[in-house]
Amino acid sequence: MTLVVPDPTRTVPLPRREQADVRDRWLTQRLLDLLPGLMDRAGIDLWLVVGREGGEDPVLPTLLPASWLSARRLVVLVLHRSDDGVTPVAVSRYPVGQFLPGWVPGDDGAEGADDGGDGEDAQWAAVRRIVAQAAPRRIGVDVSAGCPLADGLSVAEHRRLTAALGDLAGRLVSAEDLVVGWLETRLPEEVAALDALARYTDRVLAEVLSPAVLVPGVTTAADLAWEVHERMAGRGVPPWFHPGVTVQRAGVPLLPDGGVELPAVPQDAVLEPGDLVTCDAGLSSLGLVTDLQRSAYLPRPGEDGPPAGLRRAWAAGRRAQELTAAALVPGRTGNEALAAARAAMAAEGLEADVYSHPVGVHGHGAGPVIGRWDDQRGVPGEGDRVLHPDTVFALELAVRVTVPEWGGQCLRLALEEEVVLTSAGASELGTPQRALWTVPAG
Incomplete structure (x- = not known):
């Protein structure tokens, strides 16, 4: 009883390390091949997935490296749809796999940071800066009354995100259709x-x-x-x-x-x-x-x-x-x-x-x-x-x-x-x- 990925000679189950390699490769392929079309279908220009350690969004594990068994402190993933595809950026204290770093702890040059650039205020200021530079028309967030798996943004994080985005918060929309497409495909x-x-x-x-x-x-x-x-x-x-x-x-x-x-x-x-x-x-x-x-x-x-x-x-x-x-x-x-x-x-x-x-x-x-x-x-x-x-x-x-x-x-x-x-x-x-x-x- 063989598993065709990644090696047809191996049997189920694969060792954990090999599973992680396969999952990380799948994630890269999904970001490149699936996500652009799914964002277009849902009409989302920029997708924000926010997770806090101990209170993870159900979508978050599908975007994190396989070796991450949970979020680490506050993690904000920014996925921007452009003519070149989707640019994945992570605003996180720790590097997040193939996501580009959108914030460096200790960088006190972040606009609006009042904690020396090393805490969550600085993270949210970085999120604001990245979103403003992308200038999206519709910003998808995981809030849904009809699909629990698309309702992973907590009330507290939603408030912090809204405060950080300021006038850009008016562009927030439910990412329900995008989440469903990402999880089902x-x-x-x-x-x-x-x-x-x-x-x-x-x-x-x-x-x-x-x-x-x-x-x-x-x-x-x-x-x-x-x-x-x-x-x-x-x-x-x-x-x-x-x-x-x-x-x-x-x-x-x-x-x-x-x-x-x-x-x-x-x-x-x-x-x-x-x-x-x-x-x-x-x-x-x-x-x-x-x-x-x-x-x-x-x-x-x-x-x-x-x-x-x-x-x-x-x-x-x-x-x-x-x-x-x-x-x-x-x-x-x-x-x-x-x-x-x-x-x-x-x-x-x-x-x-x-x-x-x-x-x-x-x-x-x-x-x-x-x-x-x-x-x-x-x-x-x-x-x-x-x-x-x-x-x-x-x-x-x-x-x-x-x-x-x-x-x-x-x-x-x-x-x-x-x-x-x-x-x-x-x-x-x-x-x-x-x-x-x-x-x-x-």
């Missing part, structure tokens, strides 16, 4: 890495959903969740959320929750033959994360696989995935893609909930949301965003199917794969689960 090399990481996620889940780990009559759902967590963390690809394991079994019907019926078997219940187990997990590496689900059946004595009703449910789920992937068309909004997917599924008699989302830097990433698990009417704001090529999505949904072998009980089968959106449509990443797994007794 992946380089080809990043897509290749996510493909390899998805394969590795599948491998870990296959190890856990196997007789070596899952022992009916002994293992609980909580045991499986912690085993996934420990394996990922121990291999240097820690999970970005605690893995979730749900169990469905005959005689334990779904329970209503927020208008949706969900599995009711408790986490501390010992798994039994005849159970359907679904594991939801995602790992992190190279500044990227994955998000996948895998399902397995525990056969009863005398069974060599899932009963026909569960196989039909699985086929329905796979078909729902195909129809949802076909609805992911560049230029559509998330809500339009949701409506198209649901209409196509209804035409084939499939009952499903779609709740897909971008994935990349963040697991529930910036970009168009395609439904919520508890609301299929469309998502105001985030669902109105347009789908763009080079975005990776977690294609997540659930189908509801009655199982004759379970006395006509309703099953809610959740599935999740990753796809990359191209100009030609959605293409699968990783190793998609083609059939319901079986975990025989050890």
Whole structure:
């Protein structure tokens, strides 16, 4: 299971030092190749990203060197769009990777500095000077009511920035569209890495959903969740959320929750033959994360696989995935893609909930949301965003199917794969689960 970046002979996960080299190279390429077009699309002439140690903007880690695990004191990044591309400048006490230095501590020549040129007043004076020289019409800052990932500028820093800019503060606008574009758009090399990481996620889940780990009559759902967590963390690809394991079994019907019926078997219940187990997990590496689900059946004595009703449910789920992937068309909004997917599924008699989302830097990433698990009417704001090529999505949904072998009980089968959106449509990443797994007794 190899990672194509940077060396096809290396396996996942890469050592931390090599990961840092890859991430820093990606950042240079993103600043050169992606950011100018994204700023033009958003109508932003100059982008200010402000972060303070202990209170980082969610965007800041995507712009800092990989060896910076957090901000250091006050960091102000100035990204100016000009005819030559984007000029990245850092107003920081410490050098910031490939950003040009916009301030030198101790330089008391900064206009407006009243602390000897060595403190934050001098930093803000330098920010004012750089912005004034750039003379932008629209200055983007990370303030947003609709996208949490684009709302990283704290109230205190916003006040300090406004005071420092003076009359230029009237040019401040929300950088929400720019932030979303920056976070959702992946380089080809990043897509290749996510493909390899998805394969590795599948491998870990296959190890856990196997007789070596899952022992009916002994293992609980909580045991499986912690085993996934420990394996990922121990291999240097820690999970970005605690893995979730749900169990469905005959005689334990779904329970209503927020208008949706969900599995009711408790986490501390010992798994039994005849159970359907679904594991939801995602790992992190190279500044990227994955998000996948895998399902397995525990056969009863005398069974060599899932009963026909569960196989039909699985086929329905796979078909729902195909129809949802076909609805992911560049230029559509998330809500339009949701409506198209649901209409196509209804035409084939499939009952499903779609709740897909971008994935990349963040697991529930910036970009168009395609439904919520508890609301299929469309998502105001985030669902109105347009789908763009080079975005990776977690294609997540659930189908509801009655199982004759379970006395006509309703099953809610959740599935999740990753796809990359191209100009030609959605293409699968990783190793998609083609059939319901079986975990025989050890």
